[in-house]
Structure formats: structure tokens, C-alpha cells
Amino acid sequence: MYIIITIWIILVYPYTTVHAQCNITLNTLEDKEADCKHQGFTSVPTNLPPDLKILDLSYNRLTRLGDNSFHRYKYLEQLILDNNIMNFLDAKAFTGLSLLRRLSMVKNQLNVFTSYPPGVFESLQNLSALDVSRNMKTPEYNPYRIPVGELCNLCELSIDLVLNATFGQQFRKLHNLRKLRFDYCHVDILYNETFSDMPVNINEFHMTTCKHFVVIEVGVLVPFPHLKVLNLTNSNIHLTQALRIVQPFQNKSMDAILFRGITHGNIKHDLDAVVLTQDMMKYISTICITTLDFSDNQIISVKNNSIVSFKHPQCFEHIMVSSNSFSLETWAVNLFLFVFRMTNIKMFDFSYFPLRFKNPVFLDIVTKNNHTTIERLEYKGRLEIQDITVTVPNQMQFVRIAHVMGRNGFREIKVINSSLRQLEVSYFETDVFPIITLEGFNSLELLDLSGISSDITIGAGKIPLLIHLKTLIMKETKLYLVLQTNSSILSLCPNIKNLDISYHYIWKKNLIGQLPHLTTLNLSYNLFDDVPDVVKKFDNLTDLDLSHNQLTTIRKNIQNWIDTQHTKFRTVKLYLSNNPLIRSCDTTTFLRWILTTKVKFNENVNYSCWVSSIKKSTIPEI
Incomplete structure (x- = not known):
């Protein structure tokens, strides 16, 4: 028998009313916003306060936006229409929204070829961010007829990447576009000409969640000469290809190269686990990189210290190489020494390496007097603690070395007048823990x-x-x-x-x-x-x-x-x-x-x- 005691949590807002099934609140900036999620609306409600700044109509049953749907709400700055079933926008659907800055229509049924009539965005002259991603559910060929050329001040565009994508001249008119993000990536090959219609001023390129393997030609990123952020996280591209397509950025500076989780085995193209070589690193090693993420890429081996062959170590501020499978014995010491010599490094993450068990038990077949038995032999590997002291760079703020199935090979970690704030050395097998020495000022x-x-x-x-x-x-x-x-x-x-x-x-x-x-x-x-x-x-x-x-x-x-x-x-x-x-x-x-x-x-x-x-x-x- 039980007695159940339930604790109720009540959230109190400084200003809250219920109007037309929507919660109207004032946010911290004193802007009035309407939360109309999950109300079953089939059309835009017309009796909300006219001075709304933010309107969220997500998770309703909107199928189409008719003309003048938002004429009452001319002060809107943010409009969210995610998770509806919209498949068409009338040409004057957004008339009157001249102050709108952010428009999101994620997870609808808007086709890049048939759902956007000419003129649909003409009223949105101040729109800076448009998100129409996760609408294209099937990998069919559809040319882009979305009239983005009408959005003269657009800075951020999130859209699906369709099969055999051809974008059209209207994209070249986006002279202020800086951030381009592709989601629901349906392509299986990217040609050198794929992005030739994109404006040259883009400095952030995000292509994530490409589930099917993508074959990429070497010059695919040539149309983006000013690129500062390249994010391919969780796309099925393979690190071998990714390291080739950075060729146009040799001897340039980049804020971030994010290659996390892009390597998956592919028998058809003879691509499996990664063995890093000097030749593979020849382009990326010349780039001045601020943030580098090589995590979760099935790297099983590093040849000739290729991962520490970068020509500009002083540029690095954040390095993440976690969740790979390379051995530590042959080159890890050089990696740590290389990282801790970086003059501007702030964060280093070296975790989740299933390298080897500490004391494995082996089976041995022994035959004596014509009698065969199996013996268990516990192997006690020789622990070699190298007389190496690793000095943490003064600028380092975060270090994580966790979940490493290996042994410590350092005698001492020294922190001298350091900015180090977080140190995680956890969950790894070791018989001898390094001495941590603090000298001078520390911020741990x-x-x-x-x-x-x-x-x-x-x-x-x-x-x-x-x-x-x-x-x-x-x-x-x-x-x-x-x-x-x-x-x-x-x-x-x-x-x-x-x-x-x-x-x-x-x-x-x-x-x-x-x-x-x-x-x-x-x-x-x-x-x-x-x-x-x-x-x-x-x-x-x-x-x-x-x-x-x-x-x-x-x-x-x-x-x-x-x-x-x-x-x-x-x-x-x-x-x-x-x-x-x-x-x-x-x-x-x-x-x-x-x-x-x-x-x-x-x-x-x-x-x-x-x-x-x-x-x-x-x-x-x-």
C-alpha cells in the first residue's frame, strides 16, 4: 500500500492573460507575445492584441496562409509557424509585416518548387532570418522556385537541400546573406557547380544531418571564398572527403571547422575507418583555425604525427578530438605537448577513447601428459610513467580528459599563473595519478x-x-x-x-x-x-x-x-x-x-x- 504525495509547480508571469485560447505574456524586454501552440487552429486567429511583437502558432492545423492573414499584427517582429501542415502560401500572405525580422516555418509541407508564389515575401523588407527547413520529406528532384530575391536584408537562411539541387539566379540577389544552413539533406552527390548561384558573401555554411552517403567533388566550396565557419556535423560525408574540400581555404583564417560524427563505413565507395596521414592533412594544416572538432570520426590511427602538423598552432582556441579509437602509445605524448604549447588555447577535450583494457585476462591452451586444459593468464602490462611534465598554457580555461581506457603516461601537470577554470580528469584506468602542481595565481x-x-x-x-x-x-x-x-x-x-x-x-x-x-x-x-x-x-x-x-x-x-x-x-x-x-x-x-x-x-x-x-x-x- 502506498500514499502518493504530489508536488505541484506553479509558474507566475509578471503579465499573463488568456485570449482566444492563447497565452499573452510580457517577456523580459517588455515585449508582448502570444503563445498559441497546440490549439487546433485551422486559420490565423483575428482577435489577438494588435500590438504583439511575437506570435507562436506552432503545432496547429494550418494548411494554407491566405492573403492578409496577419494584417492586424503589423508590429510583429517574430512569427513562428512550425509543425503545421501548410502546403501553400498566398502571394499576399505576409502583407503588412514590414517590421518582421524572424520567420520560422519548420516542419510543414512547403515545397521549394510549388508552394511559394512570386511576391510572397515582398512585404518582408526587414526580414533578417528565414527558416523553412524540414519541409521536403522525400528525395525527389525539385528546382528552387522560392522567391528569396525579394528579401533584400536577409542575413540567415535555413532550407532543405534537395536532390540534384539547382538554386537559380534569385539567390544571387541575397547580398546580405551571411549564414546558410541546410537541413533534411537529400543529396547523394555534390558537384563543383552545386552552389554556384549562391552569393559570395556567405561566411557560415552548415550542412547537417545528411543521412545518406554524400559524394563530394573537391571544388564544391569554391563559391564561398569568404567562409569562416564550415559545419558538417552528423552528415554522412566521411572525414577523408571533408579534408579534401577545404582546399580553397589554404593559408586562410577560419573561425570554426566542425567535422564531428561525419565518418560512417561505406563499402560501396571503399571508405571505412580513418587512418590520418600527412597527405590527408595537407590542406587543413595550412589554415589558421580558431575552433576544430574532429570528434567521433572512427580515427583508428595517426601516421607521422599528422594530427599535430598544423602550421599555425597559435590560432587554436578550442580543440575537440573525443570519441575516436586511435592508440595513444605512439604519438599521444606529442599531441599533448603540441596542444599545451599553443599560446591561445582555451579549451581542450580528449575523452571517450576505448583503447584497451587495463589488465586483460587471456586464455592459453596447455597440453600435459596428453591432457589438454585451458588456463586463464592475467596479463600485467608494464606501466611506463614517462618523466614528462605538462605545463598548462596560461590562456587555457577548460580541459577535459575523461573516459579514456588507457593509462596515464605523465608524471606531473603543472599550472603556472593560469586562467584554467575547469579541469576534468575522470573515468580512466590508471595506477599512478599525475601530481597537480599550482604555481603563482590560479583560477581553477x-x-x-x-x-x-x-x-x-x-x-x-x-x-x-x-x-x-x-x-x-x-x-x-x-x-x-x-x-x-x-x-x-x-x-x-x-x-x-x-x-x-x-x-x-x-x-x-x-x-x-x-x-x-x-x-x-x-x-x-x-x-x-x-x-x-x-x-x-x-x-x-x-x-x-x-x-x-x-x-x-x-x-x-x-x-x-x-x-x-x-x-x-x-x-x-x-x-x-x-x-x-x-x-x-x-x-x-x-x-x-x-x-x-x-x-x-x-x-x-x-x-x-x-x-x-x-x-x-x-x-x-x-
Whole structure:
């Protein structure tokens, strides 16, 4: 038997009314907006306030926009018509919307050949962003007859890329177009002439979610000589091709080259996993790149240090090479040394590498006296810690080295007068953790050591005093190995505000020492059968997560302390889900408190309380 306690969350807006089935609100800029989603409208409502700045008619049943559909709303600056079933726009559908700046018609049935009559956009002289993506559902040939040439101030265009695309002269009139984004990519081949009708001033090119393999000719990007951002994320292009099409940008500068998740095996074109070579990198290595993303590309090997062959390392600010499969032994040290020599690098992500298991067990067939047996041989690989100290560049702000199935090969990570704010070294197999040395000023605010045993990190003296640290994350670190001998070990971080020590087997109540500035404490996924008294020492604590423990109730003195914290700070959050809370005569006070306290519990979570084995008639009603 259960008692269900439901917490209702009520959102209050500074100005809210309901008009014609739409919610009318004032946003933070004091602009009036109408939320008309999910109302079943088959036409544009005509009785909304005429001074609307934003109108959202998404998720309705609009099939066609007739003439003068929005003549009442001449002050509109943003119009959202996503997720309807529109298949045609009348020529004067947008008459009167001379102030409109953003128009979105995503996920409709608007055909680039038949749905847009000439003149449909003539009134939209101030439109800067048009999104008509995810309308072309089938890979059929359709020439572009959409009259975009009428949009003289358009800066951003999001549209589908149809099979054998031919755009037309009207696109050349978009002299202010800077950002071009293709979604629902139906092409299977891109020719050198495909984008020849596009204006030359485009500096951002996004072609994402091409699900079918796309064959690309080398000169496909020649029409974009001023390109600064090239984004092919999650398109099926293959890194081998992508590295060829950057040929027009040799010895130029680019803000971002984003090649994440573009490599998929293709037997037909003899393209499989990637082995990086100097020849493959010959074009991209000459480009001055600010942000480079090579993540998730099935790179299995790097030849001749080709990934560190860039001619302009000083240009890099962000590098992401996560979720590949190349070996570390032969060149990884050179990669780290190369990255940490970059004078302007701010973020480096080297994570999710399934390289090899730490101590594999092999099977060996042994024959003795004509009797064959199978023996299990545990291989203890030789751990070679190289006497290498990696110095973090002064400008580096974020480093993540996580989920690496390999071994540490460095003796020391040195931070000297650094701007480093976040350091994540988590979830990788290592017997020896590098010493972290801080010299001079440091700005480290977040440290994540999750997944690595505490006795070789913080317990082994590898972590220095971190005065400025605000957040410490130590999930699944066997912290109990250290706390049982030194409960004040976290005094190394005296000013932390956020502490996460979830996913342990901690059950002792007096588990950590004084942390006077702590505001958030995550103790979830442990073995507490009672709220530890130590929490009452944290005078600034306002967020306590005790979900997934063994709590059956909360003692009265803890209830009083939580209410006191709420009175002091006006907002306290307590997370208790997935605890075996008991409803009985012994816990009536707790159940009454959980119903009446002003403390915020888990949003949208029901608390189920077990009834102890007593007669139902003895259970008091609350």
C-alpha cells in the first residue's frame, strides 16, 4: 500500500492573460507575445492584441496562409509557424509585416518548387532570418522556385537541400546573406557547380544531418571564398572527403571547422575507418583555425604525427578530438605537448577513447601428459610513467580528459599563473595519478575526479590546496577509503560551494569536515538510512540531494534545520526520490511536514511511502 504525495509547480508571469485560447505574456524586454501552440487552429486567429511583437502558432492545423492573414499584427517582429501542415502560401500572405525580422516555418509541407508564389515575401523588407527547413520529406528532384530575391536584408537562411539541387539566379540577389544552413539533406552527390548561384558573401555554411552517403567533388566550396565557419556535423560525408574540400581555404583564417560524427563505413565507395596521414592533412594544416572538432570520426590511427602538423598552432582556441579509437602509445605524448604549447588555447577535450583494457585476462591452451586444459593468464602490462611534465598554457580555461581506457603516461601537470577554470580528469584506468602542481595565481573553479579511486588522487597528496575552487565532483571514487582515516581531507578545498560525492557506499553520518561555504551537496546513490547530522554544520546549504539512499524518515531536528534554512534563504531544495520512506504512526510527523513545508522537493516526482506492518485502523489520517 502506498500514499502518493504530489508536488505541484506553479509558474507566475509578471503579465499573463488568456485570449482566444492563447497565452499573452510580457517577456523580459517588455515585449508582448502570444503563445498559441497546440490549439487546433485551422486559420490565423483575428482577435489577438494588435500590438504583439511575437506570435507562436506552432503545432496547429494550418494548411494554407491566405492573403492578409496577419494584417492586424503589423508590429510583429517574430512569427513562428512550425509543425503545421501548410502546403501553400498566398502571394499576399505576409502583407503588412514590414517590421518582421524572424520567420520560422519548420516542419510543414512547403515545397521549394510549388508552394511559394512570386511576391510572397515582398512585404518582408526587414526580414533578417528565414527558416523553412524540414519541409521536403522525400528525395525527389525539385528546382528552387522560392522567391528569396525579394528579401533584400536577409542575413540567415535555413532550407532543405534537395536532390540534384539547382538554386537559380534569385539567390544571387541575397547580398546580405551571411549564414546558410541546410537541413533534411537529400543529396547523394555534390558537384563543383552545386552552389554556384549562391552569393559570395556567405561566411557560415552548415550542412547537417545528411543521412545518406554524400559524394563530394573537391571544388564544391569554391563559391564561398569568404567562409569562416564550415559545419558538417552528423552528415554522412566521411572525414577523408571533408579534408579534401577545404582546399580553397589554404593559408586562410577560419573561425570554426566542425567535422564531428561525419565518418560512417561505406563499402560501396571503399571508405571505412580513418587512418590520418600527412597527405590527408595537407590542406587543413595550412589554415589558421580558431575552433576544430574532429570528434567521433572512427580515427583508428595517426601516421607521422599528422594530427599535430598544423602550421599555425597559435590560432587554436578550442580543440575537440573525443570519441575516436586511435592508440595513444605512439604519438599521444606529442599531441599533448603540441596542444599545451599553443599560446591561445582555451579549451581542450580528449575523452571517450576505448583503447584497451587495463589488465586483460587471456586464455592459453596447455597440453600435459596428453591432457589438454585451458588456463586463464592475467596479463600485467608494464606501466611506463614517462618523466614528462605538462605545463598548462596560461590562456587555457577548460580541459577535459575523461573516459579514456588507457593509462596515464605523465608524471606531473603543472599550472603556472593560469586562467584554467575547469579541469576534468575522470573515468580512466590508471595506477599512478599525475601530481597537480599550482604555481603563482590560479583560477581553477571546477575539478572533476570522478571514476578514479580517491586513494591515488586526493588521498595520495596529488591534489594541492585549491583556494578558488567552487565545485568538486567525485562520483564513484571510493571516497570511503580516504574518509575512514581522514574525515577532513576536503579541507584542501576550503571555499567550495558545490560538492558531489554520489555513487559510493557511504553510510557513516559524520563523513566530511567543515565546509563553511557549501551551498549544494549531492549524496545520492549512497547507503544513508538517516540524514547525516554533519549537514547542519553547513550554514549556507540550500540544495541537498539524498535520492537513492535508504531513508525511511527524516528526524524532527533535521526537519527544523531545513525549515530554518528556508526561512534564511527563501529557497531550499531537497531531493528524496527512491528512498523507502515509511508511512506509519512513527513517521506521522515527517509525513505532515513533507506536506506543509515550503521547501521545494523534486519537481514532477511522486513520493511513495511504504506502510509498515500494522493494522490499517491504527494509521492516523493526515
